[in-house]
């Protein structure tokens with residue numbers, strides 16, 4: 094027998110860090126830092142879990158990151174069947190912030206490699222962070 | 236605080252159990268545990284039901300389970316801690332007795348995971364971290380989370396896919412002799428290594444199956460155990476618990492689980508253990524994925540950090556090794572029905588301590604066993620030290 098159909102499609106609330114989602118659409122990745130105790134948050138949050146202050150400053154994540162871990166997802170979960178091939182999820186560290194993102198291309202990354210982050214929308218219109226291997230640009234070379 | 240012992244255990248056969256409803260499955264384990272304890276169901280003062288309950292059709296399953304087992308009016312206290320839900324149930328039963336609120340309680344762990352398809356199950360499991368910043372954006376899955384630990388462990392310590400496959404081979408070999416196991420079949424190293432990637436670097440045979448199952452344990456205070464005249468109680472000598480962030484990006488590294496380290500430290504301290512390999516006879520550890528067992532060797536201090544790959548390679552966790560680990564087949568091959576797992580771990584440890592493990596029995600010197608249960612990717616962690 095089959096059960097009665099039940100569909101969950103949650104309506105997502107704005108949350109107190111609406112600005113994070115807005116800025117993701119402008120190729121800006123934001124973290125927060127507590128002005129009182131200095132605790133750092135990525136993903137950002139509007140309240141400090143350590144000292145309970147809500148005096149938080151926005152910090153932009155940019156520059157060179159170091160890739161710390163990754164997986165290439167071959168078996169695709171419900172909700173991601175729009176991706177027709179395996180996708181690579183990675184975590185990279187930018188200074189004191191760690192960021193999750195999709196690593197572009199089909200090739201497996203190497204742990205320890207230098208990456209840069211950018212944002213884009215996927216086929217379903219959801220903004221996210223992407224990483225690509227960092228190549229030294231001419232004006233940056235020593 | 237009162238001393239607490241386990242006086243009865245039960246466990247259903249794990250696997251695809253489309254022959255029974257959730258409450259019927261739970262009943263199999265509860266009935267065995269009640270008979271094993273030699274008590275009357277009416278003697279049980281409190282029932283604790285541990286079930287994640289997101290994959291079975293009964294979305295609020297505690298009451299139907301409790302009713303079917305005949306405990307209406309005495310529970311259910313329903314708990315959820317992802318893959319460590321069973322340990323949360325044990326812990327709740329334990330604290331209710333050690334505090335004096337109850338003298339005899341049952342911890343029931345149960346899960347039906349095969350009522351939805353694999354893609355749905357993956358999407359539910361992928362929500363075990365932080366939905367908005369992980370699943371919603373990046374399509375994380377449960378194997379994917381542990382795969383991120385595996386790739387980091389491989390890069391830092393040189394752990395290999397072959398070493399991970401050896402965990403699978405060992406646990407399948409053990410499960411072949413466990414009549415309750417989902418997979419009662421040995422596998423070759425070649426077969427494990429040539430299976431398809433689920434989430435690189437984890438392949439199909441690095442992953443525990445999607446299983447249905449139930450387990451139950453009856454706990455009682457020392458006075459109650461005397462009063463009932465139970466002659467083979469297994470005492471809970473130590474308990475440790477910890478938790479970690481939902482977001483992986485808020486953790487300092489991906490090569491070990493803080494919850495294991497902290498839960499073990501607390502449990503070892505309570506039980507007076509400073510050299511686990513010497514003072515324990517057997518360990519039941521959380522091997523939802525092969526890399527999880529390798530990290531557990533290290534985080535439980537069976538070996539130094541980074542030596543987990545060598546530990547399996549040297550046979551240190553096999554029968555006759557330094558400390559036999561997952562002799563019942565592990566979650567890897569016996570199965571990992573989330574709510575059931577933590578209680579089923581206690582079931583396997585109790586069977587060993589009572590020398591009732593048949594062909595899988597290890598030699599006992601200390602009459603002490605450890606169970607280690609992780610929820611999510613190190614989101615929850617429990618360690619219990621049991622002693623006969």
Ligand SMILES: [Zn+2]
Pocket residue numbers: 127128129130131132141142143144145146
């Ligand atoms: Zn603060």
